[in-house]
């Protein structure tokens with residue numbers, strides 16, 4: 001199996017990324033994926049024989065804290081080390097920061113523990129999860145180089161609906 005890790009977003013087919021999520025974490029809007037991934041600190045896309053098999057990304061200030069989200073490998077390619085390779089690439093990019101991630105499924109704990117993550121005693125989250133509907137945008141968003149994560153144009157805070165199953169904090173490292 002020939003696995004290639006792509007670390008930039010040039011030429012990414014966002015419908016292909018959405019297809020990976022449709023098979024794993026749930027449906028996503030390709031246009032929103034392009035926006036959110038473009039504003040991420042680091043990304044990893046794993047291709048097998050030219051097709052997209054796995055994806056993962058990190059949001060970070062680059063110095064103190066980082067959040068890894070959206071780690072997913074298509075079922076046909078799981079248990080072959082693809083998520084490990086993507087995670088190690090992101091962890092290398094984030095070697096100076098603490099890394100936080102959430103996981104809802106108990107079965108994923110072993111995966112993150114295998115990378116050194118440990119369960120944190122408590123996490124508190126607000127408005128996080130897949131149930132939050134896409135919010136309308138009222139302006140252009142900054143690109144990867146000029147990311148401004150405080151840009152209030154990106155969403156309206158008073159219209160969030162809380163996820164029915166908020167994720168538990170699975171691990172931190174750093």
Ligand SMILES: CC(C)(COP(=O)(O)OP(=O)(O)OC[C@H]1O[C@@H](n2cnc3c(N)ncnc32)[C@H](O)[C@@H]1OP(=O)(O)O)[C@@H](O)C(=O)NCCC(=O)NCCS
Nearest residue numbers: 024071072073078079080081082083084102103107110111
């Ligand atoms: C979790 C996920 C990303 C792991 O991807 P993967 O490519 O299969 O992971 P790896 O092959 O790198 O696994 C490395 C190790 O993690 C552990 N592991 C991975 N998946 C596991 C599972 N379902 N049960 C138990 N251990 C698991 C194993 O120790 C594994 O090593 P081994 O195969 O030699 O035993 C993948 O199962 C997935 O996409 N699941 C659906 C989406 C999801 O839940 N994402 C995580 C959101 S928090």
